[in-house]
Amino acid sequence: MSYINSYCHISNDTVKINGENSTSIDSDSIEEIIRELYLSLELKYSKFHKMDQLSKIAFIGTELIKQANPEISKSGENDIALLFSNSRSSADTDIKFQESYQNGGIPSPSLFVYTLPNILIGEIAIRNKWYGENMFTISSIFDSEYYANYCNILIKKNAEAALCGWINVDDDKIEAFFFFVTKKDLKQLNLPLDSNMLEKIYRQD
């Protein structure tokens, strides 16, 4: 058995932590929204600006989950599994990379490195020095059953906690949901992890 200790929704106009509105967003373009969210974190991480949109949102969501779970820093460096998925893979960056070489242009190396969706897991691992299990899957809809099953499996096997996320971004829409699962109930929300519960909180947005 494992427990959901916090969760976070990010959309174009709001950030919700554990289902409660935490930040309203005033910006319009996706780029400005992401910038506004980054500034609201009040931290300096120069690598952030080099990331693609998908990694930037993953980074912001992870920082928000960390703020809601100060305990997270006590986890061992091998003990946090990172499980992410979406429906669009890295399409947003794939389009930009293809544009860079079409019509005789030079393919951009800094775009190409972000044409794999699991790069966002690497960014989170680098930022936090987390060496645990990695997994990026692609599914057409948020698959609560997979998440509940696989979190429980890894937590039973070789992780103390799992940070999970579902992130889609395109030219005009951000849809992101993050949740943090631990072996021990930290008694923050009293939410045992199962697929029905997960589906319910995912849909709270």
Added chain:
Amino acid sequence: MEKLKRELKEQIIELLNLEDIKVSDIGDDTALFGESLGLDSIDALELIVLMENGYGIELANPEEGKDIFATINSMADYISKNKK
């Protein structure tokens, strides 16, 4: 030459997304791949693209970039000698 150096600093900041860095933070002799700017190997490859797109200079081998991209001075020097 001063114009070219300023242009290079602006291009590097824009191209490599150095949000927290201003033109005045980059000295003509600042080591681009040292601590202050924190550029990495992918940035070096992106500078090769800049040389080709911006100045029509093709580098055959990324190894050549090491000396050329050492500082703004060395970049400007190389561009002014090789620009097509």
Added chain:
Amino acid sequence: MITYIGSENIISPLGDSARENFIKVKNNETGISLFSGIGVDKEDLYLSKIGTLSDNNKFDVLLAKCLDSIIKESSDNIINSKDTIVILSTTKADIQENLTAPIQSSVEKIKVAYKLHHTPLVISNACISGVLAMNTANNFIQSNIYKHAFVIGADVISDFVLFGFQSLYAISNEVCQPFDKERKGISLGEGAAGVLMSSESSVFKKEALEFVEGTSSNDANHISGPSRTGEGLYRTVQKTMELANIKSSEIDFISAHGTGTLFNDEMESIAFDRLNMNNIPLNSLKGYFGHTLGAAGLIETAISMQSIRTNTLVKSLGFEAEGTSGGINILTQNLEKEVSTILKTASGFGGCNASAIIRNI
């Protein structure tokens, strides 16, 4: 409970079955050849490209052919069972044809065509996808979520991927030479491979092997440059051995990742040195198949399973002189010896690393 693994299949320029591919590999034949005018600047480059299939719809055709072959080698109807999951491993799927949704239509087609009970799970985790897919299958089976898993990996060559690796100066202008002093980068490849994994040995038509354990770990260092200490690779192999309760002295062979780039191969040698695996015979199969990305882990596992079945290790094609600092035992010729337990490793962009141990029963 044992997780069985078998019914392996490979589709590559070298053939359409694991056996056919293994015979060619044993003869040290390569699928890599020169293609003219294909690079971003119209340069000639080496690829391992399947010429017998049309490029049109190639990804879907590869998946279907591979799945058909595994189904043929397993009990009737388990593909349709409610206890069965299909796991697909790919990095870019059909990106050339469908930039914004390269995988969804393939998943739907397979689900309908094979009357699957569950939607296939797609793992897209760079070059460790194939090994990760097997690890995931094992985890599902060990937890009784599913009894059987058809694990298929496929990727096809596209301008997108080729030009991308060219932009990183990671493509060799010769046939790739993993671990060699003169190595200059990768040769891109395409293909598909798959295995059946199950909690029941009876579902396999030929004798199955045991999938003992598998894990993954991140370098937490850089998104495209391998760790200088081989951190993630070192950690995943350690974790896998610990969970499997297997010591390095029990491992007969390492099927390494060995892409042929300067930094990757050096990183692997350092990790194996730190693991005190210097004397274990090791190869990279990229000299035969090129780097097939999402298919690589499964192609290389299927060949290694043939090594266990035939007690024959194949040489690391393209390797002549030591070019890494770890001091590792790279196979310079085929070797007949008893092969019981093998270690498969993979590393990829995003700093990810995965490992798995398979043994004879």
